Amino acid sequence: MKKILVLMLTLALIVMAAGCAGTTNATTAATTTAAAAVTTAAAETSKENKDITIGYICKHQLDDFMQTLRKGAEEHAAKIGVNLIFMSTERHTEVEKQVQLMDDMITKQVDAIILVATDPTALIPAIKRANEANIPVVLVNDTIDDAAAKEQGAEYVTYIGTDNFQGGKVGGEFIAAKYPDGAKVAVLSGTPGLPAGDARITGFQEGVKANSKIEIVSIQPTDWSRDQGFSVMQNVLTANPDITAVYCAADLIALGAMEAVEQAGLGDKIKVLGFDGSVEAIEMAKAGRMLGSVAQFPYEMSVQGIDTALKVLAGETNIPKVINTDCKVLPES
Numbered sequence: 001m002k003k004i005l006v007l008m009l010t011l012a013l014i015v016m017a018a019g020c021a022g023t024t025n026a027t028t029a030a031t032t033t034a035a036a037a038v039t040t041a042a043a044e045t046s047k048e049n050k051d052i053t054i055g056y057i058c059k060h061q062l063d064d065f066m067q068t069l070r071k072g073a074e075e076h077a078a079k080i081g082v083n084l085i086f087m088s089t090e091r092h093t094e095v096e097k098q099v100q101l102m103d104d105m106i107t108k109q110v111d112a113i114i115l116v117a118t119d120p121t122a123l124i125p126a127i128k129r130a131n132e133a134n135i136p137v138v139l140v141n142d143t144i145d146d147a148a149a150k151e152q153g154a155e156y157v158t159y160i161g162t163d164n165f166q167g168g169k170v171g172g173e174f175i176a177a178k179y180p181d182g183a184k185v186a187v188l189s190g191t192p193g194l195p196a197g198d199a200r201i202t203g204f205q206e207g208v209k210a211n212s213k214i215e216i217v218s219i220q221p222t223d224w225s226r227d228q229g230f231s232v233m234q235n236v237l238t239a240n241p242d243i244t245a246v247y248c249a250a251d252l253i254a255l256g257a258m259e260a261v262e263q264a265g266l267g268d269k270i271k272v273l274g275f276d277g278s279v280e281a282i283e284m285a286k287a288g289r290m291l292g293s294v295a296q297f298p299y300e301m302s303v304q305g306i307d308t309a310l311k312v313l314a315g316e317t318n319i320p321k322v323i324n325t326d327c328k329v330l331p332e333s
Contacts, residue, residue: 049081052112054309055105056302057098058088059118059142062225063252064278065298069116069141072302082306085110092191092224095119102126105135112136112309114302115156120145120195128154136312140305141298142196157312160304160323162296164199165206167327168249171273171294172207174329175214175245178291182213183244186236188257190224190249197224200249200275200294217243222253229256237264245271251278251293258290273329282330295330 056073060066070086077084085108087101098118105113106129113130115137117123124144130137136157143159175185187204190197201219208214217240222228229252236243237260246261248254254274261270267289274281277295284290304323311319 049310050083052310052313053083053085053108053110054112054114054306055108055110056084056086056114056305057101057105058086058116059094059098060091061088062091063250063276064280065251065276065296066116068298069302072299073114073306076303076306080306080310082310084306089118092118095122099123099126102130106130106133109133110135111313112138114138114140114305114309116140117142117144120193121148124149124152124154127156128152131155136309138305138309138312140301141296142194145195158308158319158321158323160301160308161196161325162327163324164196165203166324167275167294167296168200168203168205169207170203170327170329171200171247171275172204173210174207174292174294175204175247175273176208176211179214179245180211182211182215184215184217184240184242185245185247186233186240186243187216187219188229188232188236188246188248188253189219189221190253192221197249204247224250224252226252226256226259229253230260231256233257233260234264237261237266237270243270245273245291247273247275249275251276251281254281254290254293255284258284262289277330285331292329292331294327296327297325301325 054077058066058069061070073084073086085105087104089097095118099122102123103126113135115123117139121144127137131154138157139159141161187201189201192198205216208216218236220232220236222232229248233256246257248257251274254272258272261267261272271291273291274293277293281290281293285292308319
């Protein structure tokens, strides 16, 4: 209870300080006093935070994006003095392993769980078990099937991440503007049935409508890996030798596709647009080897995930069901 009261006091003092900051210089002393109070309360909260343990479950660590999710979580937790237990599967497809990780966190009796879900339905029973153990669950980057969750009586606090449909639309509009005279475009998706991946494709299809001369000639699934990005792109090139652009639902796929295009000697003719904003993809774009990447901001997602978990533990209930973070094509021209 003391932990919760201190967290609530800190949040209230932050609001008070923000209000004071907007006043005239005549209130400098009051603002300074409030700021000092916030500093003192924050220090005490940090002491109390050492008693809070947040479990963070990711779905792999194979690319910059997922690694940055981890970095953001670990650095922010260390900054505010919260204990963090980070666990991850090795690949996107290890759904059962992620269910086991959820159960491990429940057994460890963590105070809250942040989950990057590998599957929209398979994790729902584990989320319900967390609910039954009074452990709040915050979803980051990947959401779950709301209808199925409701049917099974599972609840999560909020989803924090990119509006993937909007991100896909941003990518589609970029391609529409990049090729004003038209282009034949191939699309490489991730595993069909995952809400985030599916939204990136439907959003892209909507975005390219801005240019009626853009034609999507092929949409092919992958397992989200670089290897499949390469092999599927080889098949696409054989079937569609006249394409001039490729859109991929993730940077790992895009990097594999780029390698296939270059191996075929078509690097000057065909350019690839990725999704995630990974360092490698952006560097490839700067070098002229890719068009760019629809960038997300994973570090901020993890920061908001931890802060939201703390708000819930402090008793706050007025939390939006969806908290969207920014997205844009990088590098900016």
